[in-house]
Amino acid sequence: MISYIIRRLGYMLITLVFVTIVGFFIIELPPGSYLEFHIQSLRQQGGDVTPDQIQALERRYGLGDPVHIRFYKWISGFPRGDFGQSFQHQRPVGELIWSRLGYTLLISVAxxxxxxxxxxxxxVYSATHRYTIPDYLITVLQFIGLAIPNFLLALVLMIFLQQTFGMRVGVLFSREFRDAPFSIAKMIDLLSNIWVPIVILGVAGTAWTSRVMRANLLDVLNMQYVQTARAKGIHERKVIWKHAVRNALHPLVMTLGMALPGIISGEVVVSTVLNLPTSGPLFFQALIQQDMYLAGTFLVFFAVALLVGNLLADIMLAGLDPRIQYR
Amino acid sequence: MSDQVGVKEAGADQQVEQPSPQSNIVELRNLHTYFFTDLGVARALNGVTYDIPREKVLGIVGESGCGKSVTALSIMNLIQPPGRIVKGEVMLHRRDADGATTDVRLTDLNRHSIQMRRIRGNEIAMIFQEPMTSLNPVYTIGDQISEAFMLHQGVDREEARRRSINILDRVGMPYADTVVDQYPHQLSGGMRQRAMIAMGLSCAPSLLIADEPTTALDVTTEAQILDVMRGLQSDIGMSIMFITHDLGVIAQMADEVVVMYLGRVAEQAPVDSIFYDPLHPYTRALLRSIPRVGRGTKERLKPIRGVVPNPYSNITGCPFHPRCDEFMADVCDVNVPGITMTDDGRAVRCFLYSDRVEKNG
Structure with missing residues (x-):
C-alpha cells in the first residue's frame, strides 16, 4: 500500500507536468496578450502609446521571448515557489493566491x-421508505435542487437574506474581524458567513449524491447478504447501516475524486456572484485579461486538487472494501 | 375412491389441534403470501399447509416459482414489501429444556419485533442458495458468524470469535483459525457454503431452513456439504427443511417430502412413498421426467407438457389441471381440490382421491 501511494505520487508529478504544458498553451492560444489588453485600456483612457513605449513594456513583461522560453522561465520557478508575476496586479502570483486558494479549499471541502x-x-431514508409520501417529497426537492443553476440560487439567496434578515452576503468575515488575529470569535464569525456559499454550492451536489445513494442502497437491499443478516435476527437498523450502507457507499466514493473539481469550478461562479475573496473571481479576471501566469498557476493548483482528491478516493475505497487491493 | 382414505381436512378455519407431545416443530396452516406489485397481485402462496416434523429432514420440491423459497421466508417472517402474508398461520412448537412445549404463532409477530428477531438465527436459522452472494463481501467470515453469537448468546467479541472457529471446525472447514479472518472473496464456493452453514448452525437452532444450499456447487462439493448437514442434523438433533428441485438430493437427504406446485402443496409423504408410490399426478409426472441410469437410450424422457402458468394469472380449479394427464373435465377445472389424508398419514390435494373441495380456494 505504501509503495503504491509513493508510485501514485510519482505519476501525479508526471501528470502535473503535462497539465502545466497543456494549460500554458491553452491560455496562450487566444490572439493577443495581456500587453495588447493593457495598451488598449491605456488608449481608451485617452493616452497615446508610442512604439518605444510598447517595446519597453514588452521587455518589462518578457513577452518578446518565444513561447517555449517563456514556459521554461515560468515552470522553472515552481520548485522555488515562484509562480511568475501577475501583469495586472504587479505582484508575484504566489502572494496573490495563497489566502484565496485556502478559502477555496476550505469552502470546497466543507x-x-x-x-x-x-x-x-x-x-438512506428515501431508499428505506421507498414509494412513501416523504420519499416522493424528497424526490421533488432533489430534482429542483438539480435543476436550479447555482448562480441563480446565489442571487436569490443573496437578495432573500439581505432583505429578510439584513444579512451582508458576499463576505467571509464581518468588518470588525477582517484584520483581527485568529481567535475563537473570529472562527464563529467565519462560520456564520461561510454557510451561505456552502449551501449554494452544496445543493446540486447533495441532490445528486442522495439520488445516487438511494439507487445504490435499493440495489444493495436486494442482495442476498442483506437477507442473510436479517435471517440472523439483527435489528433492521443495524442491517441497513452495517450491512447495506457500507456496500452502497462504494460507487459514491469512486466519484469523490471527480466531485472536488466540480465543486471548485462551481465555486468560481458562485464566488464571482457573491464577490467572495476566494480564487474564483481572481481566476475569472485573470482569464479575461490574459494575465497568463496567474491563470496558469490557478489551473495547476486546481489540477493538484483533482489529483489529490482522486488519490484520497482510491485510498478510502481500499479502506471500505477489502476486495480492493493496490499493488 | 374416497371411501378408502381417512377423512380429515386441514383448512383455514379449523383450529390447530391441541399440541400432542409435539411431533412437529413448525406447522403451516393455509398460508397465503401475496406480492402486490405494479403488474398486479402475484399469489406466491395460495394456502400452503404442511408440517415440519421434529428432528427430521423435510424435503421441499417443486419447479422454479412454485413458492418454495417464499414459504421459507414466510416462516422466517422475512417477506419484504410489497409482499405480505395475507392469511393463514405459522406455528412454532418450542420445546424447553424440561421437555414442555410452548406454542408461538409466528404470523402474529411483527417482522421487526424483538420476539421475532430472537427466534431468527437462534431457534430457526436459514441458509441461502447462492454462497457467492449470501455473505457480505466487506466483513470477514469471523465477523459475520460472531454477530449471531454476540446477538443471541450475549458473549463478548473474543469469545464469539473462539466459538466461530469452533463451529467452522465442526462443519469441516479446513484451516478454520485462518479462514475466520478471511473475507468471502478469498474462499471457494464450497468453503463459503460451509461458512454459511456454520453461521446457520452457530446458535444450535431447532430448525434449519436450507434453501437450495447445494445448487450452485459442483457434485463433489455438494456430496461433502450434504454429508456435513446430515451429520450435524443427527448430532444437534435439529429439524432441517431442505428446499431443492433436485430429486436426487431429496432421495439422499429427506425423511419426508412436500411436493409444491404453484403456491400449493400437491402432496406430502414419506420419502419412499414419494418415489415408489406417488399419489399426485404432478409428482408422477415429475418422476417420469428424470433421466435414469439403465433406462433404454432410445426411450425419450417424458417432460411435463405445457409451462408453469405465471403467478399473476388466476386459474380456476386445480392449478395443475391444464397440464395434468388425468384431467377430469367439469371437476378439476371447476373447484380447487381439498387436502385428503390417507390412512397411512399422507396428504394429497387431488380429486382422484376424494371429492373434497377447498372452501376458500
Whole structure:
C-alpha cells in the first residue's frame, strides 16, 4: 500500500507536468496578450502609446521571448515557489493566491463534507421508505435542487437574506474581524458567513449524491447478504447501516475524486456572484485579461486538487472494501 | 375412491389441534403470501399447509416459482414489501429444556419485533442458495458468524470469535483459525457454503431452513456439504427443511417430502412413498421426467407438457389441471381440490382421491 501511494505520487508529478504544458498553451492560444489588453485600456483612457513605449513594456513583461522560453522561465520557478508575476496586479502570483486558494479549499471541502453527510442520510431514508409520501417529497426537492443553476440560487439567496434578515452576503468575515488575529470569535464569525456559499454550492451536489445513494442502497437491499443478516435476527437498523450502507457507499466514493473539481469550478461562479475573496473571481479576471501566469498557476493548483482528491478516493475505497487491493 | 382414505381436512378455519407431545416443530396452516406489485397481485402462496416434523429432514420440491423459497421466508417472517402474508398461520412448537412445549404463532409477530428477531438465527436459522452472494463481501467470515453469537448468546467479541472457529471446525472447514479472518472473496464456493452453514448452525437452532444450499456447487462439493448437514442434523438433533428441485438430493437427504406446485402443496409423504408410490399426478409426472441410469437410450424422457402458468394469472380449479394427464373435465377445472389424508398419514390435494373441495380456494 505504501509503495503504491509513493508510485501514485510519482505519476501525479508526471501528470502535473503535462497539465502545466497543456494549460500554458491553452491560455496562450487566444490572439493577443495581456500587453495588447493593457495598451488598449491605456488608449481608451485617452493616452497615446508610442512604439518605444510598447517595446519597453514588452521587455518589462518578457513577452518578446518565444513561447517555449517563456514556459521554461515560468515552470522553472515552481520548485522555488515562484509562480511568475501577475501583469495586472504587479505582484508575484504566489502572494496573490495563497489566502484565496485556502478559502477555496476550505469552502470546497466543507461543502463536500456537509453535502455528503446530508446526502447519505437522505438517500438512506428515501431508499428505506421507498414509494412513501416523504420519499416522493424528497424526490421533488432533489430534482429542483438539480435543476436550479447555482448562480441563480446565489442571487436569490443573496437578495432573500439581505432583505429578510439584513444579512451582508458576499463576505467571509464581518468588518470588525477582517484584520483581527485568529481567535475563537473570529472562527464563529467565519462560520456564520461561510454557510451561505456552502449551501449554494452544496445543493446540486447533495441532490445528486442522495439520488445516487438511494439507487445504490435499493440495489444493495436486494442482495442476498442483506437477507442473510436479517435471517440472523439483527435489528433492521443495524442491517441497513452495517450491512447495506457500507456496500452502497462504494460507487459514491469512486466519484469523490471527480466531485472536488466540480465543486471548485462551481465555486468560481458562485464566488464571482457573491464577490467572495476566494480564487474564483481572481481566476475569472485573470482569464479575461490574459494575465497568463496567474491563470496558469490557478489551473495547476486546481489540477493538484483533482489529483489529490482522486488519490484520497482510491485510498478510502481500499479502506471500505477489502476486495480492493493496490499493488 | 374416497371411501378408502381417512377423512380429515386441514383448512383455514379449523383450529390447530391441541399440541400432542409435539411431533412437529413448525406447522403451516393455509398460508397465503401475496406480492402486490405494479403488474398486479402475484399469489406466491395460495394456502400452503404442511408440517415440519421434529428432528427430521423435510424435503421441499417443486419447479422454479412454485413458492418454495417464499414459504421459507414466510416462516422466517422475512417477506419484504410489497409482499405480505395475507392469511393463514405459522406455528412454532418450542420445546424447553424440561421437555414442555410452548406454542408461538409466528404470523402474529411483527417482522421487526424483538420476539421475532430472537427466534431468527437462534431457534430457526436459514441458509441461502447462492454462497457467492449470501455473505457480505466487506466483513470477514469471523465477523459475520460472531454477530449471531454476540446477538443471541450475549458473549463478548473474543469469545464469539473462539466459538466461530469452533463451529467452522465442526462443519469441516479446513484451516478454520485462518479462514475466520478471511473475507468471502478469498474462499471457494464450497468453503463459503460451509461458512454459511456454520453461521446457520452457530446458535444450535431447532430448525434449519436450507434453501437450495447445494445448487450452485459442483457434485463433489455438494456430496461433502450434504454429508456435513446430515451429520450435524443427527448430532444437534435439529429439524432441517431442505428446499431443492433436485430429486436426487431429496432421495439422499429427506425423511419426508412436500411436493409444491404453484403456491400449493400437491402432496406430502414419506420419502419412499414419494418415489415408489406417488399419489399426485404432478409428482408422477415429475418422476417420469428424470433421466435414469439403465433406462433404454432410445426411450425419450417424458417432460411435463405445457409451462408453469405465471403467478399473476388466476386459474380456476386445480392449478395443475391444464397440464395434468388425468384431467377430469367439469371437476378439476371447476373447484380447487381439498387436502385428503390417507390412512397411512399422507396428504394429497387431488380429486382422484376424494371429492373434497377447498372452501376458500
Amino acid at each position: 461543502t463536500l463534507i456537509v453535502s455528503w453527510g446530508i446526502a447519505i442520510l437522505v438517500g
